[in-house]
Structures are given as structure tokens and as C-alpha cells.
């Protein structure tokens with residue numbers, strides 16, 4: 003779950019002297035996929051046995067640096083913290099490959115049945131080929147869930163959350179309370195899930211009918227896979243889930259990173275010296291934009307410094323100028339707007355009113371001709387300013403409406419309302435500051 007991080011050569015396995023004892027690892031047996039003692043994934047039962055999972059992982063050879071502990075302040079969300087200092091570069095956690103779920107191994111284990119299910123998935127939508135490693139993880143989780151207490155992964159499954167707040171779990175009522183960009187990104191997550199469900203229901207993979215027909219179970223397995231994987235790109239692209247390492251939360255300024263060696267062993271390493279009492283964190287992705295993290299993981303980072311431009315009506319201008327959303331940032335604390343946001347607004351104005359100038363401005367942007375760009379910006383400043391103000395005040399008005407709608411929902415049936423409001427408030431706070439800045443400009 004830290005796609006942006008480069009894979010590094012794996013460090014030497016930590017000397018056992020400085021690590022809490024763990025028995026030598028042995029490969030987990032493949033479960034026989036029979037249903038006994040199924041785990042209740044209904045949201046009403048959010049009990050999680052994380053400590054038995056920790057003991058189970060230790061029995062298979064998981065090792066932690068002294069002082070590393072599971073921690074929760076609400077019994078719902080768990081993470082790792084350290085009670086002892088940890089030196090930069092040292093290994094915080096080691097998870098042996100014997101308990102790591104890897105999409106390549108799953109493909110080998112499940113063979114032809116999985117290949118057929120994957121073909122059915124890709125036939126629905128070519129772009130889903132990218133999501134095959136995730137599909138494999140989901141199928142494996144379902145197979146282990148199907149095996150119930152007979153699954154060698156039972157303690158891990160029993161430690162997992164039942165409640166999710168991401169786009170996959172959202173209803174149409176939730177999407178109606180989000181600004182367009184957040185709504186689209188969240189809906190994409192749910193749509194990908196629907197395709198996965200459809201592929202599972204084609205019946206190729208050896209899962210019980212009860213499992214296949216239970217939307218809650220399939221959705222839970224999908225959410226577990228989606229929110230807990232770590233992607234590696236070498237020697238081939240694949241996704242892993244390493245029990246215990248999957249307890250690390252996200253931070254925009256993480257103090258740890260996750261690496262896998264060629265055998266699939268997982269190492270969590272300290273990026274800096276870490277003080278006692280610190281939470282251990284990794285990066286789940288682009289820290290400049292909280293919305294995709296919100297849609298995928300269902301939380302809003304408290305340490306977010308920027309949001310992306312919400313001008314999705316200018317998508318074609320963004321594409322034409324070759325800009326990325328990462329270039330189009332609004333600063334949370336100051337409301338400042340990135341220069342390229344001004345470019346796309348001006349470009350649209352010129353296209354509508356003065357196509358020749360639009361062409362010249364386009365060339366200047368493409369050639370990084372800052373002088374010419376500045377001349378256009380100076381000349382049309384009042385118009386661009388008006389267009390931006392209009393956009394910002396429209397978004398502010400919309401967000402107020404969306405929040406009013408979200409607040410009218412019953413929390414018992416809409417548990418995602420708080421995170422939706424937190425998302426919208428981040429947008430509102432940032433844009434309020436931007437509005438003040440724009441008003442000061444004229």
C-alpha cells in the first residue's frame with residue numbers, strides 16, 4: 003500500500019538477539035476450502051482479535067523490534083507504535099514469506115480455475131487487466147474465509163476490520179453528498195468491485211455457493227485486499243499482503259517503508275530515527291491529494307497539505323496542455339493556487355473568446371515560454387480572476403449544499419457520513435482561504 007515507493011534491495015534478516023523470539027518459519031498448508039466456523043463479516047460484529055493474530059504470526063517467524071506494539075484508541079482502528087527508540091535504517095518488523103499472501107503464488111496455487119475467472123473479468127472490461135493481482139488476493143481471501151476455522155489464515159482473518167468507509171462501501175446516497183471529482187473516484191472503486199463480484203459469480207473458482215452469493219462476504223474480501231495490499235514492481239509486478247505489516251497506517255510524512263526480498267519476505271524499515279511513543283507509518287500514495295486515498299481507504303489524512311483542483315469541467319484543457327492533477331494544487335493552509343491552475347482557466351477563456359490567442363498561449367505553455375505566458379496572464383488577469391472566483395464560490399456553495407444533505411442522513415444507516423463531511427470540510431476550508439486571496443486580488 004505504498005505504490006510510490008521504489009523497491010530497494012532487501013536488507014539482511016535481523017539478528018534474532020534484538021528481536022522478540024519467533025519459531026522458525028514453515029510454509030502454511032493450503033486450506034481444503036471446507037466451511038466450518040465461518041467468520042461473521044456483518045458490520046454489527048466488528049470484534050477483532052488482533053493479539054491472537056500477532057501470536058499466530060510470531061509462531062510462523064514474524065519478528066518485531068523491541069517496543070513495537072499493536073495499538074488502538076478506539077478498538078476499531080488498530081495500528082503499530084513503538085515504545086522504544088528505533089534507529090534509522092533498522093528493521094522494525096519482519097514477516098516471513100510463509101505467511102505472506104502474494105498474487106503470483108495464488109495464481110500458481112489456483113491454476114486453471116483462476117485463469118478462467120480472470121478471463122471472464124477482463125472480457126467485461128479490458129482495463130481490469132491491471133487489477134488482476136488484486137483479484138487474485140480477493141479470491142484467496144474468499145477461499146480462506148470459506149474454509150472457516152480450518153483455514154491456516156483463520157487468526158489473521160479474525161483480526162480484520164468488518165466495517166469499511168471507502169468508495170466501495172458507499173451507496174448512491176453517499177455519492178450524492180460528494181463534490182464531482184470525489185464522487186467519480188469513489189464510484190470507480192465501487193464499479194471495479196461490481197465487476198469482481200460478477201466474475202466470481204461465473205463459478206470458475208472453487209468457492210461455496212453460500213460465499214459466492216453473499217454480497218457482504220465478497221465485498222468484505224475485496225475491501226480487505228484493496229486496503230491492505232502492498233505493490234512491488236520487480237522482478238514482476240505483483241501485490242502482497244503481509245499480516246502484521248498490514249497493520250501500518252498511512253502518513254504523508256511516514257517514518258517507515260515496506261520492502262520485499264526476492265523470496266517474498268517482508269521487511270518494514272525505519273526511514274528515520276523514531277522516538278519512543280511514535281506511531282509507525284508508511285505512505286499509501288500521493289500525499290498531495292487526499293481524495294483518491296479517501297475513495298480507496300475510507301479515511302482523510304489529518305496531515306494533508308494540499309488538495310487537487312476541482313475544475314473537472316476543464317478536463318480537456320488539462321489534457322491538451324499536458325498537465326497532471328499533481329500540478330494543479332490548492333494549498334490547504336494558505337489557499338494558494340498553483341500557477342498551472344491559472345493556465346487552464348485562462349486557456350479556456352481564450353479558446354472561447356479568441357482562438358488565435360488560445361493557440362499562441364498553448365504554444366507558450368508547451369514550450370515553457372514563461373515570458374509569453376506572463377504577458378497573456380497580465381493582459382487577461384481580470385477575466386481569469388473572475389473565472390476562478392466564480393469556480394471557487396460555486397464549489398463553496400455546492401459543498402454547503404452537499405454537507406446539508408449528508409447531515410440529514412441517519413448515522414445508524416449511513417456510517418460514512420462523518421468521513422464524507424471531513425472530506426467536504428477540507429475542500430470547504432481550503433477554498434474559503436482561496437476565496438479570501440482572490441478577493442484581495444481585485
Ligand SMILES: C[S@@+](CC[C@H](N)C(=O)[O-])C[C@H]1O[C@@H](n2cnc3c(N)ncnc32)[C@H](O)[C@@H]1O
Pocket residue numbers: 003078079080081162163229230231248249250251252253298299300301302303304
Ligand atoms: C493497511 S490497513 C492499516 C491497519 C488498519 N488501521 C486496521 O485497523 O486494520 C488500512 C486501513 O487503516 C486505516 N487507516 C490507515 N491510515 C489511516 C490514517 N492516517 N487515518 C485514519 N485511518 C487510517 C484505514 O481504515 C485504512 O483503510
